[in-house]
Amino acid sequence: MAVYTHLGAEDLASLIATYNVGELVSAKGIAEGVSNSNWLIETTGADGTGARFILTMYERRIELDDLPFFLGLLDHLSAHGAPVPRTIHCRDGDAYQLIDGKAVALIEFLPGVSVDRPTPAQARAVGAALAEMHRAAHDFPMERPNTLDIGESLRVLQHCGGNALATVDPALPEMIDHAARLCAAWPQGLPQAVCHTDLFPDNVLMRGNNVTGMIDFYFACTDAMAYDVAVTHAAWSFDKSGGRFDPAIGHALLAGYESVRPLDPVERRSLPVLAQGACLRFVASRAEDWLETPDDALVTRKDPMDYVRRLHFYAEAGDSPFHPAVD
Ligand SMILES: Nc1ncnc2c1ncn2[C@@H]1O[C@H](COP(=O)(O)OP(=O)(O)O)[C@@H](O)[C@H]1O
Numbered sequence: 001m002a003v004y005t006h007l008g009a010e011d012l013a014s015l016i017a018t019y020n021v022g023e024l025v026s027a028k029g030i031a032e033g034v035s036n037s038n039w040l041i042e043t044t045g046a047d048g049t050g051a052r053f054i055l056t057m058y059e060r061r062i063e064l065d066d067l068p069f070f071l072g073l074l075d076h077l078s079a080h081g082a083p084v085p086r087t088i089h090c091r092d093g094d095a096y097q098l099i100d101g102k103a104v105a106l107i108e109f110l111p112g113v114s115v116d117r118p119t120p121a122q123a124r125a126v127g128a129a130l131a132e133m134h135r136a137a138h139d140f141p142m143e144r145p146n147t148l149d150i151g152e153s154l155r156v157l158q159h160c161g162g163n164a165l166a167t168v169d170p171a172l173p174e175m176i177d178h179a180a181r182l183c184a185a186w187p188q189g190l191p192q193a194v195c196h197t198d199l200f201p202d203n204v205l206m207r208g209n210n211v212t213g214m215i216d217f218y219f220a221c222t223d224a225m226a227y228d229v230a231v232t233h234a235a236w237s238f239d240k241s242g243g244r245f246d247p248a249i250g251h252a253l254l255a256g257y258e259s260v261r262p263l264d265p266v267e268r269r270s271l272p273v274l275a276q277g278a279c280l281r282f283v284a285s286r287a288e289d290w291l292e293t294p295d296d297a298l299v300t301r302k303d304p305m306d307y308v309r310r311l312h313f314y315a316e317a318g319d320s321p322f323h324p325a326v327d
């Protein structure tokens with residue numbers, strides 16, 4: 001679950017009154033997610049016909065200075081037709097405000113559900129939506145470096161330390177050396193854009209085979225588009241229960257992406273290394289969370305070993321998971 005902060009009914013009502021969205025009707029804490037506190041807000045709506053929003057309180061891994069980038073990006077992408085929620089600005093125009101020193105923003109509610117077991121048609125749609133997002137982000141005027149890049153993954157693992165990592169799993173400490181090797185082999189000069197870098201199934205809302213929402217842009221940054229493809233490939237192409245690679249999903253995802261933006265040969269050749277780096281980024285943040293989250297915290301910790309196994313798969317499989325799809 002993720003509601004880290006209690007907001008009373010009066011606090012919420014006076015907060016909602018600063019927006020032109022009608023009066024607060026109800027607010028329910030949302031269980032999903034690990035980083036921020038989220039509430040599903042219902043109001044009477046500006047025109048009295050009722051409206052829904054997501055209220056997000058930024059809790060972890062988010063710098064206040066980055067909020068104009070994240071919230072401006074939502075507005076830019078949604079104005080360019082991408083299925084991305086826009087930011088609701090309060091009456092004085094601000095995209096976010098502070099409550100007891102924590103930033104909150106009101107975000108458009110988008111319909112759809114996150115899929116647990118995607119079909120190839122759904123994976124294809126997600127690949128295409130990612131490419132369209134890269135295209136729509138092309139003229140977004142702001143930049144933000146990737147603060148969780150391969151160098152930072154290495155630093156996070158080193159900071160955790162081999163002994164502590166071994167308490168999570170005996171196979172985890174070897175990820176420090178693996179991260180160092182990937183740092184040395186990291187591809188340079190790939191075409192860049194604003195990337196989502198966390199487009200997991202729980203950050204995509206779907207209706208049937210259509211993507212109705214891409215959410216949770218709070219790791220978005222300027223990076224290689226092929227890296228974003230690799231993150232999405234690693235997050236979608238393995239079955240949730242057994243962790244086995246499903247080539248039909250991986251190939252459909254790539255085919256969908258390339259139906260909008262074909263990868264160049266250098267990007268394609270880089271995918272095996274980028275996919276390992278993508279896995280390591282989640283190994284590192286999950287391991288850090290595992291070690292730092294108090295046992296009584298009301299949040300479900302995510303298993304770093306899931307992505308250690310995916311990393312080994314990519315390290316051993318070479319370029320076969322990325323062979324051009326045969327439609
Ligand atoms: N714009 C939105 N429209 C509809 N549901 C949303 C929206 N934003 C968030 N949600 C819901 O809230 C949940 C948690 O949001 P998310 O941004 O992923 O939180 P976290 O950053 O903590 O992972 C999502 O899984 C989804 O169910």
Ligand SMILES: N[C@@H](CCOP(=O)(O)O)C(=O)O
Nearest residue numbers: 033034035198200282286302
């Ligand atoms: N998707 C990442 C962690 C970020 O979690 P989110 O709930 O903010 O998307 C993971 O699975 O480790």
